[in-house]
Amino acid sequence: MRKLTIFLILLFFGFTPAYVKADGATYKGVKKCKTCHIKIYKTxxxxxxxxxxxxxxxxxxxxxxxxxxxxxxxxxxxxGIHCEVCHGPGSKFSSAKIMNKKKYKANPELQRKLAVEAGLIIAPDEHTCKKCHNERSPHYKGFDFKKRYEEIKHKNK
Ligand code: HEC
Ligand code: HEC
Ligand code: HEC
Ligand code: HEC
Known part of the structure; x- marks a missing residue:
């Protein structure tokens, strides 16, 4: 029993992947992201x-x-399909402590690293889309990622 407990503790702390810091992150909704990403919001x-x-x-x-x-x-x-469907639940990464232009001006890579650790998905891919664009959808008519991505991408940067 004791061995099992230790094993379970090790399993929990030792082998959990790096994104563990994002555990418990919740969805804030598009209004949160809009406050800073207004152009992307409009697109x-x-x-x-x-x-x-x-x-x-x-x-x-x-x-x-x-x-x-x-x-x-x-x-x-x-x-609807808010930002966080593709970029991950934002309660942790969208805080002004992490997504802060001034603070990380000299070191945007650090900001990116902290945001990713807090659950941000920087580059959503085909797999993200196929959670919905698949045969289970009553209106499915196939899904060509490259083509469909062009239709929704955030052109105005
Ligand atoms: C307090 C302002 C603020 C809020 C709120 C905010 N962001 Fe950001 N976000 C930034 C800043 C600043 C950057 C750094 C890059 C830049 O200057 O555009 C950034 C970068 C990003 C990036 C790109 C990362 C990269 O390195 O390319 C993504 C994706 C992103 N935010 C998504 C979101 C989503 C989704 C939300 C809502 C859950 C959100 N942001 C809320 C300010 C914010
Ligand atoms: C349907 C999925 C999807 C939704 C919804 C979505 N995005 Fe994105 N986003 C992407 C993809 C895909 C990329 C491109 C990643 C790349 O080019 O590597 C991206 C890139 C970004 C970037 C970094 C590059 C850039 O264009 O500046 C930011 C910031 C961003 N998204 C913010 C947002 C915000 C804010 C919202 C909501 C208003 C949002 N996204 C909604 C899929 C999505
Ligand atoms: C959570 C589910 C979901 C995810 C994830 C998702 N979509 Fe969608 N998408 C939908 C739904 C639902 C519609 C239909 C909306 C309508 O007809 O009003 C749609 C519509 C679209 C359209 C038509 C948009 C337009 O304005 O004509 C394109 C293109 C598209 N999705 C591409 C993508 C791409 C690319 C990704 C991944 C980066 C993605 N979707 C991720 C659910 C999703
Ligand atoms: C597995 C994900 C999924 C489920 C479940 C789903 N939808 Fe959709 N729905 C989509 C996607 C993705 C689209 C966009 C299709 C495209 O543009 O490729 C869509 C589009 C639509 C449209 C727009 C019409 C069209 O031809 O694009 C309607 C209406 C719709 N869905 C109704 C429903 C109803 C009603 C249900 C429940 C019985 C449902 N959907 C369940 C993913 C889904």
Missing amino acids: WKKTKHSKAFDQLKDAEKKDPKCIECHTTNNDPNLP
Whole structure:
């Protein structure tokens, strides 16, 4: 029993990967990101991702089978595909302690490192998209990442 306990403790502390600091991070919603990333917000707002929840009829808005892919983190209070669906839950990395232009002006790499440790996904890829753009979607018509990415990318930097 004691050995097992020690093993479990080791498993917990010893072998957990580096992203453990992001454990318990929660979703803040697009309003949080908007405060600093206003240009990207405006581009995003024009994509259908921002209105994905509006596609659902009233009953469907309560149907777990639909809200899974039409909200952020299964939460109808976060309707649509917010930033954090692709970039990770932001409660930790979006704090002004980490995402701070002045503080890290001389060392943006450190800022990036801290943000990633706090859960930021800098470069979402094909796998991120395919959580929703897949055969389980009633409206699936195939998904070509490169092509579809061009349609939603944050052009205005
Ligand atoms: C307090 C202001 C602030 C908030 C709030 C904020 N950011 Fe940032 N973010 C920054 C700054 C400053 C940078 C550094 C790069 C730059 O100057 O654009 C940055 C960088 C990033 C990067 C790029 C990292 C890189 O190195 O290329 C991503 C992605 C990002 N933020 C996503 C988000 C998301 C998603 C949210 C909301 C959950 C968010 N940010 C909230 C200020 C903020
Ligand atoms: C596995 C994820 C997933 C699930 C589950 C899902 N959807 Fe979607 N839905 C999508 C994606 C992705 C699109 C966008 C398709 C595209 O543009 O490639 C979409 C598009 C739509 C559209 C827009 C019409 C169209 O042709 O693009 C409607 C309406 C819709 N979904 C309704 C629903 C309803 C109702 C449910 C529940 C029965 C549901 N969806 C469940 C992912 C999903
Ligand atoms: C559907 C997924 C998705 C959503 C939603 C999304 N992004 Fe991104 N974001 C990406 C991808 C993909 C990249 C490009 C990464 C690369 O080029 O390596 C990116 C890049 C970025 C960057 C760094 C590069 C740049 O263009 O400046 C920032 C900052 C950023 N996103 C912020 C945001 C904010 C803020 C929101 C919400 C308003 C948001 N993103 C919504 C997928 C997404
Ligand atoms: C959480 C689920 C989800 C994820 C993850 C997701 N999408 Fe979507 N996407 C949707 C839904 C739902 C729609 C349909 C919205 C509508 O028709 O109103 C959609 C629509 C789109 C559209 C049509 C946008 C427009 O304005 O016409 C493109 C292009 C797209 N997604 C690309 C991507 C790419 C690229 C990624 C990954 C970087 C991605 N999506 C990640 C759910 C998702």
